[in-house]
Amino acid sequence: MSPIVSIQNLSKQYASGFQALKNVDLDIEEGEILALLGPNGAGKTTLISIICGLVNATSGAAKVGGFDVVDDFREARSLIGLVPQEIALEPFQTVNDALRFTRGLFGKRQDDALAKSILEKLSLWDKRDTKTMELSGGMKRRVLIAKALCHEPRVLFLDEPTAGVDVELRKEMWDVVRQLKADGVTIILTTHYIEEAEEIADRVGVIHNGELLLVEKKATLMQRMGKRQMRIELMQQLASIPQSLASYNLDYTADDQTLTYSYEANGERTGIAALFADLSKAGLILRDVETRQSSLEDIFVGLVEDKS
Amino acid sequence: MNFQAVKSIYSFEMARFFRTLSQSLISPVLSTSLYFIVFGAAIGSRIEQIDGVSYGAFIVPGLIMLSVLTQSISNASFGIYFPKFLGSIYELHTAPVSFVEIVLGYVGAAATKSALIGLVILATATFFVDFHILHPVAMLAFLLLTCVSFSLFGFIIGVWSKNFEQLQMVPLLVITPLVFLGGSFYSISMLPPLWQTVTLFNPVVYLISGFRWAFFGAADINIGLSLAMIALFMFVCLGIIWWTFKTGYKIRT
Ligand SMILES: Nc1ncnc2c1ncn2[C@@H]1O[C@H](COP(=O)(O)OP(=O)(O)O)[C@@H](O)[C@H]1O
Ligand SMILES: [Mg+2]
Numbered sequence: 320m321s322p323i324v325s326i327q328n329l330s331k332q333y334a335s336g337f338q339a340l341k342n343v344d345l346d347i348e349e350g351e352i353l354a355l356l357g358p359n360g361a362g363k364t365t366l367i368s369i370i371c372g373l374v375n376a377t378s379g380a381a382k383v384g385g386f387d388v389v390d391d392f393r394e395a396r397s398l399i400g401l402v403p404q405e406i407a408l409e410p411f412q413t414v415n416d417a418l419r420f421t422r423g424l425f426g427k428r429q430d431d432a433l434a435k436s437i438l439e440k441l442s443l444w445d446k447r448d449t450k451t452m453e454l455s456g457g458m459k460r461r462v463l464i465a466k467a468l469c470h471e472p473r474v475l476f477l478d479e480p481t482a483g484v485d486v487e488l489r490k491e492m493w494d495v496v497r498q499l500k501a502d503g504v505t506i507i508l509t510t511h512y513i514e515e516a517e518e519i520a521d522r523v524g525v526i527h528n529g530e531l532l533l534v535e536k537k538a539t540l541m542q543r544m545g546k547r548q549m550r551i552e553l554m555q556q557l558a559s560i561p562q563s564l565a566s567y568n569l570d571y572t573a574d575d576q577t578l579t580y581s582y583e584a585n586g587e588r589t590g591i592a593a594l595f596a597d598l599s600k601a602g603l604i605l606r607d608v609e610t611r612q613s614s615l616e617d618i619f620v621g622l623v624e625d626k627s
Numbered sequence: 628m629n630f631q632a633v634k635s636i637y638s639f640e641m642a643r644f645f646r647t648l649s650q651s652l653i654s655p656v657l658s659t660s661l662y663f664i665v666f667g668a669a670i671g672s673r674i675e676q677i678d679g680v681s682y683g684a685f686i687v688p689g690l691i692m693l694s695v696l697t698q699s700i701s702n703a704s705f706g707i708y709f710p711k712f713l714g715s716i717y718e719l720h721t722a723p724v725s726f727v728e729i730v731l732g733y734v735g736a737a738a739t740k741s742a743l744i745g746l747v748i749l750a751t752a753t754f755f756v757d758f759h760i761l762h763p764v765a766m767l768a769f770l771l772l773t774c775v776s777f778s779l780f781g782f783i784i785g786v787w788s789k790n791f792e793q794l795q796m797v798p799l800l801v802i803t804p805l806v807f808l809g810g811s812f813y814s815i816s817m818l819p820p821l822w823q824t825v826t827l828f829n830p831v832v833y834l835i836s837g838f839r840w841a842f843f844g845a846a847d848i849n850i851g852l853s854l855a856m857i858a859l860f861m862f863v864c865l866g867i868i869w870w871t872f873k874t875g876y877k878i879r880t
Contacts, residue, residue, distance in 0.1 A: 371720075372720050372721050392723065393723040393724075394723075407715040408713070409710070409713065410713075423635025423636075424635050424718060424719070425631075425632070425723060426629045426631045426632055
């Protein structure tokens with residue numbers, strides 16, 4: 320199946336001379352949830368903005384549903400819904416009118432049943448006749464999401480959807496996202512929170528300084544890049560790590576009498592069996608053992624360090 | 628062509644107008660009434676007829692134009708500047724619309740509003756002076772043409788303005804003098820020859836002269852030339868808008 324979003328060699332240099340994107344290639348499959356993960360200023364918004372028509376690329380091309388976002392902008396944009404990073408709403412418009420306006424821009428007549436179901440899903444139904452300026456920040460963000468959904472897009476872009484959002488709305492938003500995915504909508508979200516990518520995404524693209532460092536299935540990424548750590552708590556204090564254990568590169572923290580061993584989770588040999596044998600030969604008695612998968616944070620930090 | 632989008636923009640803009648209907652109408656009607664009282668009744672009674680028309684009636688077309696020009700520009704420039712200011716303009720950029728739909732929606736609404744205001748002022752004028760419109764169809768055509776072309780001009784100002792000061796600068800510093808010096812209150816033929824020539828570089832002169840011709844059948848400038856100048860102005864505005872959108876200048880980064 321051909322990808323729903325296809326980005327080829329996309330670069331962006333702003334008028335200021337700043338190079339915000341550097342030769343980005345990316346294919347997004349229909350129906351997946353892709354998280355673009357990167358620190359502030361990485362170029363996430365720029366990338367999304369080019370696909371959605373807010374920013375002109377300096378070079379390269381982007382296609383949505385096979386349509387070029389510049390040459391066939393009508394067809395391409397008809398497929399796209401965008402929830403922008405910043406809240407921007409007409410203050411005097413009611414929630415209902417805001418949805419009607421957006422749907423109209425996309426060439427569609429008001430569909431009351433659809434509007435109702437979207438508003439209900441986002442807990443906005445009670446507020447349908449309220450002016451947007453009278454809503455709280457979280458409510459405004461819901462309106463932005465409702466607007467992006469009201470023309471039935473096949474691809475939804477969420478730019479930092481959880482910035483400044485409370486726990487409840489965040490949970491609701493993820494419910495909506497999962498529901499949309501079940502309906503076959505492709506979702507691209509940006510975030511600088513690793514937990515968020517970890518929680519919701521099928522694939523993760525790591526972007527830094529305008530470069531797409533890698534795109535991987537979340538599980539693959541964790542496996543390929545992930546180190547495991549084993550924490551071994553001892554019964555006794557150590558003055559120093561015994562010579563016989565030197566080859567394992569153990570870390571010792573005296574506070575909690577713990578040795579830490581790092582190993583490749585999916586390596587040929589983990590070395591765990593040998594380590595245990597050597598520990599017992601050295602006469603050390605274990606109280607507790609715990610293993611931990613490295614988080615995306617560790618992976619991300621590792622990647623950025625590799626590059627620079 | 629996405630007509631639903633044009634309708635969407637148009638009705639949203641008109642809703643804004645009707646929401647503030649009293650404000651939108653009171654100020655132009657009030658200021659025009661004051662002009663009639665001061666210039667028409669008080670001063671005008673001491674001024675002799677111009678081209679066989681009483682002074683009070685003579686200034687009617689000019690006064691309507693004065694309001695229509697200012698309203699067209701401020702409505703259209705505000706209409707497109709406000710979403711830019713709020714950031715909600717992202718919707719226009721990400722929707723399947725081209726500049727054609729955007730211009731039709733915003734300029735169409737702005738022109739409708741100022742035409743309505745022009746007609747209300749015309750109705751107000753009948754309370755103060757007696758006059759007869761010689762060519763009503765031509766009068767309406769001139770009115771609409773003016774509304775459209777100056778709404779286009781206002782749209783350009785709105786797109787190009789970076790802040791509210793710039794938004795108000797052009798109407799204040801350019802339009803008001805052009806209108807006052809454009810023969811709203813006098814006939815060009817009353818000026819010394821040198822100033823008559825200078826005046827011909829003022830586009831508003833052609834508008835007011837043509838509009839006045841539709842009322843009274845007499846004009847400073849040939850009616851064909853008036854029409855040609857308005858059409859030229861309109862096409863220049865359309866050209867600038869087309870170029871602005873095509874290059875993304877001031878619109879896309
Ligand atoms: N209009 C602009 N002109 C110049 N530089 C810009 C503009 N917009 C964004 N940038 C710069 O481009 C870089 C990437 O920005 P952005 O795409 O917003 O990053 P992110 O969304 O990942 O935080 C930032 O360093 C930002 O300062
Ligand atoms: Mg951003």
